[in-house]
Amino acid sequence: MKEGPDIAQIGSLIGDPARANMLTALMGGKALTATELAGTAGITLQTASSHLSKLEAGGLIGQRKQGRHRYFALAEDDVGLLLENLMGFAASRGFTRHRTGPKDPALRKARVCYNHLAGDYGVRLLDSLVAEEVITGTGDDLSLTPSGADKMTALGIDLPALAKSRRPVCRACLDWSERRSHLSGSLGQALLTLFLDKGWARREPDSRAVRFTGTGEKEFATLFPLPA
Structure with missing residues (x-):
């Protein structure tokens, strides 16, 4: 049985080109909407939402709501x-x-x-x-x-x-x-x-x-x- 941290899971989350582009965009420190991140990644909003859900589940990003809008940002400094x-x-x-x-x-x-x-x-x-x-x-x-x-x-x-x-x-x-x-x-x-x-x-x-x-x-x- 393999034990210890699963770097493959983190690697797969970051390694997808669309997700990598969205994460890089969030390195600017600003919270962005799914629409803005979809434009950055060059993908549809529906596809971006799927990617963002995976990144959030993996602990790489978080979201906050303001009115009808949802904004995404990196989860933490690390x-x-x-x-x-x-x-x-x-x-x-x-x-x-x-x-x-x-x-x-x-x-x-x-x-x-x-x-x-x-x-x-x-x-x-x-x-x-x-x-x-x-x-x-x-x-x-x-x-x-x-x-x-x-x-x-x-x-x-x-x-x-x-x-x-x-x-x-x-x-x-x-x-x-x-x-x-x-x-x-x-x-x-x-x-x-x-x-x-x-x-x-x-x-x-x-x-x-x-x-x-x-x-x-x-x-x-x-x-x-x-x-x-």
């Missing part, structure tokens, strides 16, 4: 982390979709990875935090230092609130485009929210891309300098 890691692994093995266009450079520069910053700016953020000893650790085992906690508090990050969350405060997430780690966890989410709230960056409509303003780029470079 699902987003799994998908980004799979994207990174696929990219490292040469399994990429050959679509080029004006959005590609923007996605590689800065994008949303479920609820935190990814791309070149996401990797630069983590590199700077490690170099400045705001964060310490290796691999996925990251933690905020006492001096780092002071810096985050000075930026207006509510660390006691982050500590109450069941999610890790700091976590490494493999970036699919840079093939290095960026910062996830509740701190990664809080920093992205800070950048958006201060107007240093904004979400591109109908895209995962994040575009920093001129002022935002200067503030980012000042607060998070790259190691020499």
Whole structure:
């Protein structure tokens, strides 16, 4: 008898092209309707509903109702982390979709990875935090230092609130485009929210891309300098 976690079941849920496209669309962090997800996957609404039922039963997505509408989103942070890691692994093995266009450079520069910053700016953020000893650790085992906690508090990050969350405060997430780690966890989410709230960056409509303003780029470079 085979025992242990059944990775084949998860693999089959993610491995279907239509379901993979819908999950990738939800990596933008926004809840989407079945109609929107059907359009993303290039399938009919009826087929999309069947796929969404399977993804929900598998614990990969959840739904909430608002009036007559139902919206779908990734079930939790770990699902987003799994998908980004799979994207990174696929990219490292040469399994990429050959679509080029004006959005590609923007996605590689800065994008949303479920609820935190990814791309070149996401990797630069983590590199700077490690170099400045705001964060310490290796691999996925990251933690905020006492001096780092002071810096985050000075930026207006509510660390006691982050500590109450069941999610890790700091976590490494493999970036699919840079093939290095960026910062996830509740701190990664809080920093992205800070950048958006201060107007240093904004979400591109109908895209995962994040575009920093001129002022935002200067503030980012000042607060998070790259190691020499």
